[in-house]
Amino acid sequence: MTELKNQESRQPGRRRTLLLALLLASLIGLLYARPSWRHDAGATAARATHAVLLIAGMSPRDVYVWRLRLAGLYDTPIGLAWREAVAAARPTALDNRQQARLVFRPETVRARVFETPLARGMALRWRLSRAAPDSGRLFASLQHSDDGRASADWHTVATLHADGRPHQYTARDNGHYRLVFQPELGVSIQARLAIVRGGSLPFPVVGGHEYDIGGGFGAPRDGGKRRHKGVDIFADRDTAVRAVVDGRVSTGNGGLGGHYIFLSSGFIGPRFYYAHLDHFAVKSGTRVDAGQIIGYVGNSGNAAGGPTHLHFGVYVAGGAIDPAPFIRPMPNLPGD
Numbered sequence: 001m002t003e004l005k006n007q008e009s010r011q012p013g014r015r016r017t018l019l020l021a022l023l024l025a026s027l028i029g030l031l032y033a034r035p036s037w038r039h040d041a042g043a044t045a046a047r048a049t050h051a052v053l054l055i056a057g058m059s060p061r062d063v064y065v066w067r068l069r070l071a072g073l074y075d076t077p078i079g080l081a082w083r084e085a086v087a088a089a090r091p092t093a094l095d096n097r098q099q100a101r102l103v104f105r106p107e108t109v110r111a112r113v114f115e116t117p118l119a120r121g122m123a124l125r126w127r128l129s130r131a132a133p134d135s136g137r138l139f140a141s142l143q144h145s146d147d148g149r150a151s152a153d154w155h156t157v158a159t160l161h162a163d164g165r166p167h168q169y170t171a172r173d174n175g176h177y178r179l180v181f182q183p184e185l186g187v188s189i190q191a192r193l194a195i196v197r198g199g200s201l202p203f204p205v206v207g208g209h210e211y212d213i214g215g216g217f218g219a220p221r222d223g224g225k226r227r228h229k230g231v232d233i234f235a236d237r238d239t240a241v242r243a244v245v246d247g248r249v250s251t252g253n254g255g256l257g258g259h260y261i262f263l264s265s266g267f268i269g270p271r272f273y274y275a276h277l278d279h280f281a282v283k284s285g286t287r288v289d290a291g292q293i294i295g296y297v298g299n300s301g302n303a304a305g306g307p308t309h310l311h312f313g314v315y316v317a318g319g320a321i322d323p324a325p326f327i328r329p330m331p332n333l334p335g336d
């Protein structure tokens with residue numbers, strides 16, 4: 001699967017590089033062909049180049065690397081130091097909740113890197129703000145890699161803006177994630193970063209907590225004949241359960257789940273399974289909003305006679321995945 005994805009992305013990537021090289025060559029050619037344009041057109045051409053590269057799907061950081069090439073700095077010691085600063089940085093391991101001050105001085109070439117593994121369904125929330133007025137550019141991005149080595153293939157999944165507002169990214173794959181901060185050469189920048197890590201969804205049982213989860217995902221069931229395909233959240237009978245996303249509910253009755261609900265947010269997103277309910281709060285086929293009460297905890301189905309609990313499952317195209325990362329507590333952003 002990964003092999004296939006790489007194959008698919010390699011060809012368009014090569015074509016894109018060729019296209020960019022042609023565009024850049026024509027822009028440079030234009031400047032040299034008309035000496036009278038050089039002064040006035042310099043800035044315009046730089047802006048046009050920028051626009052072209054951004055449209056081609058390159059990150060602002062990639063665009064800057066092209067600018068280093070254009071300026072003849074790419075292979076100089078300072079260009080090399082800039083390009084290797086991220087690999088040379090000692091990454092800080094991210095906690096669930098933390099703040100950092102990012103200080104970059106014009107005379108030093110360095111990058112700051114924060115790293116964390118994330119399971120599918122977990123999210124990072126952050127706020128990036130300028131701590132001092134300055135005019136330099138700060139390249140800030142969130143990157144993903146299947147393994148955590150600095151030499152690994154890191155892909156940018158989000159660009160961070162120092163706008164002082166909260167932003168969130170939900171992990172679509174298990175893997176390693178890192179936040180990378182690096183200013184352009186020769187500028188002074190001070191910024192503040194607040195960041196938290198937790199689940200991307202609200203807790204499905206109203207008033208419930210992570211420590212109410214009893215049976216974990218993958219635990220053996222029926223003497224090892226099958227595996228537990230969700231988590232069990234223990235709660236009193238008739239405790240309300242909420243929709244974790246906007247979507248459509250479909251209710252059912254029978255089998256292991258007893259009174260159960262499937263909540264779907266669309267064709268692509270995961271489906272959420274609520275089982276062993278005592279009764280429903282919504283009719284099958286209803287559209288619901290995230291947070292809305294859809295049913296009440298019970299012990300219907302194969303939980304009959306046992307302690308009341310919600311069996312909560314997350315299903316994707318490949319089958320059931322661990323719901324626990326989705327419903328971990330998300331701390332408040334420092335400063336909120």
Ligand SMILES: [Zn+2]
Nearest residue numbers: 215231232311
């Ligand atoms: Zn269960």
